[in-house]
Amino acid sequence: MRTMILLSAIPGSGKSTWARQYQAEHPNTHIVSSDELRKVHFGAVNNFQHEQELWKLFLEGLNAYDKEEEVTVIADATNLTNAYRRYYKENTPNYDRHILVVFNIPYDICKIQNQMRTRDRVVPDKALESLYQEFEKPDDATIDLFDEVIFVGKSFVSEKVKEMRVD
Secondary structure (H helix, E strand, O other), X not given: OEEEEEEEOOOOOXXXXXXXXXXXXXXXXXXXXXXXXXXXXXXXXOOOXXXXXXXXXXXXXXXXXXXXXXXXXXXXXXXXXXXXXXXXXXXXXXXXXXXXXXXXXXXXXHHHHHHOXXXXXXXXXXXXXXXXXXXXXXXXXXXXHOOEEEEEOOOOOOHHHHXXXXX
């Protein structure tokens, strides 16, 4: 079975950590990450000067594995709006299953986890706030497009944050 998992959340929510953990537990899983594509193709994860080309590479990356019989591909990007979620579902037609994973991590926790990242991956506070404001809850029409929708809650936060007892 060919499965595409689309992650959806603001930076600092744990998308990349979740993707790496999933990959470690499931053979033949590939991660297509917008941050890694920026780093490889444009020199830095925070280089936003080539976004049109980046998103073309992102979609090509997702579809690069769709001929394998048993494969899971994780789309690691913010995918904050229903329009983006629908776009990636509709433009990956060769997958047998599409799963949407939405992170419901409180904004304050995302802010803390964002600051815990390596310097090159920290999103400035103003940009993080803007992305938070842009986030849309999945609507019924979007949910209906996916074979499964998983909501990841605040139990999935870094151990350091848990130790801080942030609620």
